[in-house]
Amino acid sequence: MMGTMRTLISNGTVVTAAMATEADVVIEGERIVGLVAPGAAGSEFNRVIDATGRYVIPGGVDMHTHMELPVSGTSSADTYETGTRAAAIGGTTTIIDYAGQTRGGTLKDGLAEWMARARGNSYIDYGFHMMVTDVHDRTLDEFSEMMHDGVTTFKLFTAYPGVNLSDDRQILEAMQVAASIGATIMMHAENGIAIDALRDQAVARGETDPIHHLLTRPASMEAEAVHRVVALAEIASCPLVIVHISSQDAFAEAVVARDRGLPVFAETCPQYLWLAQEDLPEGFEAAKFVCSPPLRRRAEGHQAALWSGVSSGRIDAVATDHCPFTWEQKEAGRGDFRKIPNGLGVVEHRIDLVYQGVVEGWIPLTRWIEVTAETPAKLSGIYPKKGTIAPGSDADVVIYDPAASHTLSAKTHSMNLDYSVFEGAEIGGRVETVIMRGEVIVDGGEFVGEAGRGEYLHRGTNALLPEKVAD
Numbered sequence: 001m002m003g004t005m006r007t008l009i010s011n012g013t014v015v016t017a018a019m020a021t022e023a024d025v026v027i028e029g030e031r032i033v034g035l036v037a038p039g040a041a042g043s044e045f046n047r048v049i050d051a052t053g054r055y056v057i058p059g060g061v062d063m064h065t066h067m068e069l070p071v072s073g074t075s076s077a078d079t080y081e082t083g084t085r086a087a088a089i090g091g092t093t094t095i096i097d098y099a100g101q102t103r104g105g106t107l108k109d110g111l112a113e114w115m116a117r118a119r120g121n122s123y124i125d126y127g128f129h130m131m132v133t134d135v136h137d138r139t140l141d142e143f144s145e146m147m148h149d150g151v152t153t154f155k156l157f158t159a160y161p162g163v164n165l166s167d168d169r170q171i172l173e174a175m176q177v178a179a180s181i182g183a184t185i186m187m188h189a190e191n192g193i194a195i196d197a198l199r200d201q202a203v204a205r206g207e208t209d210p211i212h213h214l215l216t217r218p219a220s221m222e223a224e225a226v227h228r229v230v231a232l233a234e235i236a237s238c239p240l241v242i243v244h245i246s247s248q249d250a251f252a253e254a255v256v257a258r259d260r261g262l263p264v265f266a267e268t269c270p271q272y273l274w275l276a277q278e279d280l281p282e283g284f285e286a287a288k289f290v291c292s293p294p295l296r297r298r299a300e301g302h303q304a305a306l307w308s309g310v311s312s313g314r315i316d317a318v319a320t321d322h323c324p325f326t327w328e329q330k331e332a333g334r335g336d337f338r339k340i341p342n343g344l345g346v347v348e349h350r351i352d353l354v355y356q357g358v359v360e361g362w363i364p365l366t367r368w369i370e371v372t373a374e375t376p377a378k379l380s381g382i383y384p385k386k387g388t389i390a391p392g393s394d395a396d397v398v399i400y401d402p403a404a405s406h407t408l409s410a411k412t413h414s415m416n417l418d419y420s421v422f423e424g425a426e427i428g429g430r431v432e433t434v435i436m437r438g439e440v441i442v443d444g445g446e447f448v449g450e451a452g453r454g455e456y457l458h459r460g461t462n463a464l465l466p467e468k469v470a471d
């Protein structure tokens with residue numbers, strides 16, 4: 001026993017994507033080494049954590065974040081330090097952030113830039129997707145190099161013309177290259193060209209308030225883009241994750257693709273499950289809620305449709321698209337909604353917000369873990385190191401108290417954000433203790449982590465590709 005720290009988590013209910021069962025969890029150093037019957041593990045432990053009445057769940061995997069993302073002359077407000085601390089407090093022990101290419105720049109330089117930001121600052125383990133915003137022959141040649149560096153997923157955009165958008169030829173060619181090397185394409189699907197016309201027309205009519213951000217990004221423009229990129233992916237035989245699905249229209253397109261047997265995966269976010277156009281405050285304050293794709297009307301049934309997808313398994317993953325901007329940053333768009341930086345602060349609340357689906361009786365406990373940890377880990381190529389509680393997996397474990405409750409508020413959250421889009425939301429359940437690779441980093445709700453302990457995850461390929469699942 002000398003040298004290696006041995007931890008026992010006793011008397012809890014272990015929940016994974018596959019089961020909810022009474023078991024004790026044995027941790028040695030940074031790894032889980034066993035799940036045993038309650039009381040059967042003996043007494044040779046340096047530390048025993050009593051989890052009576054608690055759920056013992058794998059650390060959450062948030063497969064979509066943007067820490068310090070440079071956007072329109074500013075950067076998203078959470079650094080790797082503040083953002084990963086907030087993630088950990090909320091029960092997330094792994095993020096896959098989006099590194100980016102500058103126009104005219106290389107993917108290699110983009111990755112190096114993001115690595116430098118995260119290294120030494122992250123409290124939890126992290127990997128990177130690569131945002132490809134300037135597709136040309138040299139960029140495509142770099143895809144294989146990225147794969148060697150552990151970046152196995154590439155994000156393309158049909159949105160944001162002049163900044164991120166790729167045209168159909170660029171998307172098709174990138175998909176062909178991705179397919180040939182076993183990579184997966186992550187797709188931001190909204191018809192950015194048509195949306196830009198609608199935005200300009202609205203401003204020309206004097207419609208400059210934040211609500212017009214939502215009204216000029218109709219669900220049909222999201223669905224159209226999903227349909228188009230699925231068609232391109234089919235030609236290229238390329239696996240696809242449609243990220244941040246916000247509408248039932250876009251979700252329906254993803255479902256059609258899946259039902260045809262295509263490797264098309266669906267990601268949504270807590271904000272699209274819980275928030276709606278109807279929740280927006282009057283006037284410019286609605287800028288707090290501006291993100292793309294936008295929040296949709298509850299009366300049209302989008303949130304209910306997305307919950308039904310989480311329940312049925314047709315939504316694979318719930319990630320946050322965490323991209324917070326302070327009120328001062330949002331103020332840049334006063335008088336012109338097109339200048340409001342897009343994005344919400346959510347990373348701290350994902351596990352709680354999806355758990356509310358269990359509280360409501362909409363999803364079982366196992367599904368909560370499947371969409372917040374196991375499937376994101378599989379899609380990201382880091383399973384079973386991350387995303388489950390099993391011998392050999394990293395000891396990333398959260399002890400969750402279903403009997404506790406708390407209220408979400410900017411006054412108490414840890415994200416670097418001076419407001420909350422979830423202000424006043426009552427949450428049944430609470431993260432109590434978080435262990436990241438064997439170390440307690442949240443103890444009874446108190447953060448006790450060490451900056452820089454988070455390591456870069458050299459990721460494998462998507463484990464849910466049909467050929468892999470068949471193995």
Ligand code: URP
Pocket residue numbers: 066188244290291292293321323342343344
């Ligand atoms: O509004 C959003 N979602 N901002 C983050 C960037 C993106 O498109 O994912």
Ligand code: ZN
Pocket residue numbers: 188243244292
């Ligand atoms: Zn996006």
Ligand code: ZN
Pocket residue numbers: 064065066321323
């Ligand atoms: Zn995003």
